[in-house]
Amino acid sequence: MATAITKTLLPSGVALVTLDLPDSKMNLLGETVMRELNDVLDQVAGDSSVKGLVIISGKSDNFVAGADIKDIRALQNQPSIKAYEAAKMGKMILAKIEALPFNTVSAINGICLGGGTELSLACKFRIATKSSKTKIGLPEIQLGFLPGWGGCIRLPRLIGIQEALKIITTGGQVDADKAYRLGLVDELVDVEKLASRAEEIALSGNPKRGKRALSFKDAALEGTGIGRKLLASQALPMVKSKSKGFLAPYEAAKVIINSYNQSLEDAYEAESQAFGRLAVTSVSHNLVGIWAAQTDSKRMPEGFAPSINVKKVGVLGAGVMGAGIAQSALYAGYEVVLKDIKPEFVEKGVATIKGLFDGLVEKGKMSQADVDAKMAMLKGTCDFADLADCDLVVEAVVEIMKVKQDVLVELERVISKPFIFATNTSSLSVTTMGEKARHPENVLGLHFFNPVHKMPLVEVVKTEKTSEEAAALARAFAMKLGKTVVVTADAPGFVVNRILAPYLREAILLMQEGVPLEDIEKAMKDFGMPMGPLELLDEVGLDISEKVIHVLHDALGDRMSPPAIMEAINALKIVGRKGGKGIYVYDAPGGRRKSYIEKIGKGWRKKKVKKYVFNPDVVAAIKAPRNPKTTGEIRDRLVLAMVNEAARVMEEGIVSDPSQLDLAMIFGTGFPPFTGGLLRYADQTGLQNASQKLTFLAQVSGANYSPANLLVEKARQGGTFYQN
Numbered sequence: 001m002a003t004a005i006t007k008t009l010l011p012s013g014v015a016l017v018t019l020d021l022p023d024s025k026m027n028l029l030g031e032t033v034m035r036e037l038n039d040v041l042d043q044v045a046g047d048s049s050v051k052g053l054v055i056i057s058g059k060s061d062n063f064v065a066g067a068d069i070k071d072i073r074a075l076q077n078q079p080s081i082k083a084y085e086a087a088k089m090g091k092m093i094l095a096k097i098e099a100l101p102f103n104t105v106s107a108i109n110g111i112c113l114g115g116g117t118e119l120s121l122a123c124k125f126r127i128a129t130k131s132s133k134t135k136i137g138l139p140e141i142q143l144g145f146l147p148g149w150g151g152c153i154r155l156p157r158l159i160g161i162q163e164a165l166k167i168i169t170t171g172g173q174v175d176a177d178k179a180y181r182l183g184l185v186d187e188l189v190d191v192e193k194l195a196s197r198a199e200e201i202a203l204s205g206n207p208k209r210g211k212r213a214l215s216f217k218d219a220a221l222e223g224t225g226i227g228r229k230l231l232a233s234q235a236l237p238m239v240k241s242k243s244k245g246f247l248a249p250y251e252a253a254k255v256i257i258n259s260y261n262q263s264l265e266d267a268y269e270a271e272s273q274a275f276g277r278l279a280v281t282s283v284s285h286n287l288v289g290i291w292a293a294q295t296d297s298k299r300m301p302e303g304f305a306p307s308i309n310v311k312k313v314g315v316l317g318a319g320v321m322g323a324g325i326a327q328s329a330l331y332a333g334y335e336v337v338l339k340d341i342k343p344e345f346v347e348k349g350v351a352t353i354k355g356l357f358d359g360l361v362e363k364g365k366m367s368q369a370d371v372d373a374k375m376a377m378l379k380g381t382c383d384f385a386d387l388a389d390c391d392l393v394v395e396a397v398v399e400i401m402k403v404k405q406d407v408l409v410e411l412e413r414v415i416s417k418p419f420i421f422a423t424n425t426s427s428l429s430v431t432t433m434g435e436k437a438r439h440p441e442n443v444l445g446l447h448f449f450n451p452v453h454k455m456p457l458v459e460v461v462k463t464e465k466t467s468e469e470a471a472a473l474a475r476a477f478a479m480k481l482g483k484t485v486v487v488t489a490d491a492p493g494f495v496v497n498r499i500l501a502p503y504l505r506e507a508i509l510l511m512q513e514g515v516p517l518e519d520i521e522k523a524m525k526d527f528g529m530p531m532g533p534l535e536l537l538d539e540v541g542l543d544i545s546e547k548v549i550h551v552l553h554d555a556l557g558d559r560m561s562p563p564a565i566m567e568a569i570n571a572l573k574i575v576g577r578k579g580g581k582g583i584y585v586y587d588a589p590g591g592r593r594k595s596y597i598e599k600i601g602k603g604w605r606k607k608k609v610k611k612y613v614f615n616p617d618v619v620a621a622i623k624a625p626r627n628p629k630t631t632g633e634i635r636d637r638l639v640l641a642m643v644n645e646a647a648r649v650m651e652e653g654i655v656s657d658p659s660q661l662d663l664a665m666i667f668g669t670g671f672p673p674f675t676g677g678l679l680r681y682a683d684q685t686g687l688q689n690a691s692q693k694l695t696f697l698a699q700v701s702g703a704n705y706s707p708a709n710l711l712v713e714k715a716r717q718g719g720t721f722y723q724n
Contacts, residue, residue, distance in 0.1 A: 424446060
């Protein structure tokens, strides 16, 4: 049986331990691998000829990607004591590295996450390559638990409490340069020198830079009991307020800060206990389920060997969406041709792209030389002929069917070889668009969300004529851009807009009924949404929202009819944030919402609360008297509108399974990940409950609220959307 770990005693006396999990692109620290590591460490400890230890990866682009998620999922189906014991076992094995009587070095190239980072922290020294692929982090928080193999204790003692809190409570990753600046790694080397330099340090114990020194202020905060008490009083409430429904960040912060008032033994024990509690919570179950669905969405068809090799990408339309798509493609390494109908439109698009890259330079994520190289791969044009050698073309022109059909016909005229035509439409039929195509099998939708460089989701829209190869190519392209991909059938609104529309429509109806606007917003922000539905309307654009709701109304009937107040809002000629006015008032077009401070309460209970300015013209358009409702009533109306439409999406077969719909809603709308997604939330709160509430709403407010057939049937049978 092939092993994942090999030990070689070098002539220098250094033991070189190589991690190389068979039949896997990534090294994972599963239970079997950890037992192998335990045995190897015992061998090293018992060999008096060993003078040092280097742990390195046999993979070309990763050190260790973390623990094996299969082991985590297995633990989640057992009592919490099993997760606690797993944390203790991992600590015991890594403690053997720490106890070795000679220098130990982890040699990191590529991804080093989770258990891999904790393994490295147990070594005396860490060196890493200068490769852009080198990323170090502890992402366990994103799966609903905390680092359980000593990471919460060792990391703050290495880089300081405040920096450790940032990494652990967010699950963030740092690149090689930042890891070096923080003191997380002791030296940066070229890839080809990694093994030899690690061997030298194992013998000499002399890397170029030792432990990072804290500033005077940080030393006062972190190095004294009074300072740590002050730090805790500020950090813990801040982490808790940002965590919302996530349990792990606050628990991790408590473990980190409290560890300084404990012996190391007690601190490690507290971490193990917290891991045991968190790993079996419903929140962790939900987050691990999302991770698994995301992983599944990246799998390509077995034996996939595309006949089209996508190297050059065309983008039609140099507006906000087109420029965003072009910049993402350039960043991913594609050559890009950006076309529009007027030179000034092209110039504006190129300037937008340059601005997005400049923002990355300002954040230290790119060098100016990198930007110059990327911009050299861009060609702006007004001539279709310049697209002749493109392998994939994304159109982001005006949302008019005839215009989109015409550009497709013209592209097929100038591009003689097979190519993929992808429309970025948010509301038009991809099937109808492809009716005039000579090769409808290569026509599909690639629905990006705005802003492209920030929104992580892409919907790949297949028509009945789209080939599996074309869909797979589109998925591969979107994934190379770093996007999470959900494949949908061609249906009105696809998945996200189809489900989002009734949610936003319901928010407008609540507004129309006189429900205070701030109450509508607060109900959904408290639920865990990143913004309220009215702010989201402004973000999407009131003009865009109106077009989408009319398209869906035409396709789906009265349940998507625009609320009456929309006519009055449309008459105000407001478009949302991009125009400076929408339901809110903004300090400038595309700017921030205007705000003011209101003092609430009396006497010593008085506190200052930040409030945002609603557009007085919109408020004046509401003719109903003030009509407060409970948070529960508001939330039910809004969330059940989404659940009901999601049931119809499943009933119509628009997506293949509930996990894909939940991915779309989490990454496309910010639906709270800790719930597991919209359908997982519906399952956990009860489909009978949802069906009964919708039936009641239908009786008092109209047939539009009638529960979907699939929802009624599953509720009757006591079923769920998920089968696990």
